[in-house]
Amino acid sequence: MITLQNISKTFDTAGGPLHAVSYASLHIQQGDIYGLIGFSGAGKSTLLRTINLLERPDEGSVIVEGQDLTKLSVRELRKKRLSIGMIFQHFNLLNNLNVYDNVSFPLEIAKVSKAERKQRIENCLEMVGLLDKAKAFPAKLSGGQKQRVAIARALANNPKILLCDEPTSSVDPQTTGSILAALQEINRKLGITIVIVTHEMNVINAICNKVAVMEQGQIVEKFDLREKNIVPQSNIAQFLFKNEIVLAGEREVQYA
Amino acid sequence: MLDNVIYAWPELVQALIETFYMLILTIPIAVAIGTPLGTILFLTRPDSFLKWPKFYLILNGVVNLVRSFPFLILMIAIIPFTRLLVGTALGSTAATIPMIINAIPYFARFIEQILLDVNRGVVDAAESMGANKLQIVWKVLYTEARSGIANAITIVTVSFLSYSTVAGLVGGGGIGDFAIRYGYYRYQTDVMFVTIIIMVLFVQAFQFTGNFIVRKLDKRL
Ligand SMILES: Nc1ncnc2c1ncn2[C@@H]1O[C@H](COP(=O)(O)OP(=O)(O)OP(=O)(O)O)[C@@H](O)[C@H]1O
Numbered sequence: 011m012i013t014l015q016n017i018s019k020t021f022d023t024a025g026g027p028l029h030a031v032s033y034a035s036l037h038i039q040q041g042d043i044y045g046l047i048g049f050s051g052a053g054k055s056t057l058l059r060t061i062n063l064l065e066r067p068d069e070g071s072v073i074v075e076g077q078d079l080t081k082l083s084v085r086e087l088r089k090k091r092l093s094i095g096m097i098f099q100h101f102n103l104l105n106n107l108n109v110y111d112n113v114s115f116p117l118e119i120a121k122v123s124k125a126e127r128k129q130r131i132e133n134c135l136e137m138v139g140l141l142d143k144a145k146a147f148p149a150k151l152s153g154g155q156k157q158r159v160a161i162a163r164a165l166a167n168n169p170k171i172l173l174c175d176e177p178t179s180s181v182d183p184q185t186t187g188s189i190l191a192a193l194q195e196i197n198r199k200l201g202i203t204i205v206i207v208t209h210e211m212n213v214i215n216a217i218c219n220k221v222a223v224m225e226q227g228q229i230v231e232k233f234d235l236r237e238k239n240i241v242p243q244s245n246i247a248q249f250l251f252k253n254e255i256v257l258a259g260e261r262e263v264q265y266a
Numbered sequence: 267m268l269d270n271v272i273y274a275w276p277e278l279v280q281a282l283i284e285t286f287y288m289l290i291l292t293i294p295i296a297v298a299i300g301t302p303l304g305t306i307l308f309l310t311r312p313d314s315f316l317k318w319p320k321f322y323l324i325l326n327g328v329v330n331l332v333r334s335f336p337f338l339i340l341m342i343a344i345i346p347f348t349r350l351l352v353g354t355a356l357g358s359t360a361a362t363i364p365m366i367i368n369a370i371p372y373f374a375r376f377i378e379q380i381l382l383d384v385n386r387g388v389v390d391a392a393e394s395m396g397a398n399k400l401q402i403v404w405k406v407l408y409t410e411a412r413s414g415i416a417n418a419i420t421i422v423t424v425s426f427l428s429y430s431t432v433a434g435l436v437g438g439g440g441i442g443d444f445a446i447r448y449g450y451y452r453y454q455t456d457v458m459f460v461t462i463i464i465m466v467l468f469v470q471a472f473q474f475t476g477n478f479i480v481r482k483l484d485k486r487l
Pocket residue numbers: 021022023028029030048049050051052053054055056057209
């Protein structure tokens with residue numbers, strides 16, 4: 011479904027070149043809920059954003075459904091993006107549009123007729139349980155509701171893939187549950203492949219079937235979570251799988 | 267005392283009409299040209315969508331150049347140009363030429379700044395949905411910026427009500443011209459007083475209407 015081959019991305023910053031992602035390779039299969047975990051600055055978002063080429067890698071290829079996206083023309087790429095939905099930590103809804111119009115936005119981009127738009131918008135809002143909020147503006151919604159609107163918007167064009175960049179990082183734990191449940195349902199019912207970036211092991215444990223651990227721009231380890239005996243090798247993976255909150259002082263001891 | 271005011275009243279009304287005439291020409295033209303200009307400034311900024319650094323450098327320089335002219339000086343300096351356009355350098359129509367020239371870059375800067383304040387995440391989201399640049403500008407940036415744009419129009423209108431009075435100094439008519447004749451040459455304090463009250467009321471009315479529209483357009487809170 012998605013194959014990332016030797017992806018590298020370097021940013022020019024005031025302090026010199028910054029290797030955000032170095033030679034990362036990943037294979038994601040149809041129907042996976044694939045987690046990307048790591049600490050802040052590990053390069054998770056950058057790697058995720060190469061999948062729809064929001065971030066164009068300096069090196070490597072991004073193959074989605076057999077097509078190398080880095081070789082597409084701008085126009086072809088825009089067309090391809092219709093089948094790859096994306097949601098974000100801060101929801102990124104249009105604040106001056108109501109819920110209905112927010113979900114309508116990607117359909118207008120895709121030039122879907124008005125009658126069909128109505129149908130699709132209502133379906134998508136129903137799926138995330140927000141049909142009754144169609145006329146509300148984002149500012150009047152809770153964080154969890156905003157994220158579900160964002161999910162509805164991402165699903166409007168019937169994508170095959172949904173990219174999620176820390177979708178639960180700005181909501182409380184209970185709301186996290188409702189968002190993850192919505193994602194799982196989408197994966198099961200619609201067969202949409204999901205890639206989810208997070209720094210919380212809870213999120214991985216809750217819905218992912220596979221996970222890649224990132225550190226300093228590199229993928230250090232990958233796991234298939236359906237396997238019985240998972241033996242993390244790297245320090246960071248051992249730390250993450252221990253899944254305990256440890257105070258910073260102790261952490262250095264643990265994670266030396 | 268009221269005699270003076272009654273005597274001057276028809277001229278005051280005439281002056282107000284001229285002032286409004288100047289504003290009605292200046293503001294829509296400044297908005298119509300300043301908005302795309304400001305958008306282009308925003309789009310061509312060094313870390314923005316279009317990578318045209320030289321173009322930005324030139325456009326930015328021109329905008330700064332025009333903006334650095336004090337209004338009265340601009341007005342006098344472009345008299346030949348004004349004559350060429352409207353056939354004369356006198357009268358309200360002629361006065362609008364420097365007003366427009368001054369207002370365009372002023373408004374463009376406002377637009378550039380307002381667009382900079384639009385959350386980049388929303389642009390990311392639109393891009394991830396396959397939107398092209400035109401759609402991003404039209405459907406995302408302008409939608410999110412619309413209350414800011416309404417606010418900028420209000421500010422520019424109030425500023426140019428003030429600038430239009432300078433036009434009175436060089437035969438542009440309007441409320442400034444009226445003030446010079448009655449307040450300065452004839453020293454009729456009562457007439458000046460009434461004039462000031464009227465202007466204050468107009469500014470309040472513009473600001474009130476502007477704020478009302480801004481609130482209607484802004485759904486962020
Ligand atoms: N557009 C950019 N320009 C310059 N540097 C960037 C840019 N985007 C990311 N970086 C840098 O690249 C590194 C990786 O960033 P990235 O956002 O991918 O990390 P992350 O793992 O998603 O972290 P977080 O958990 O904080 O979101 C960071 O050091 C970041 O500062």
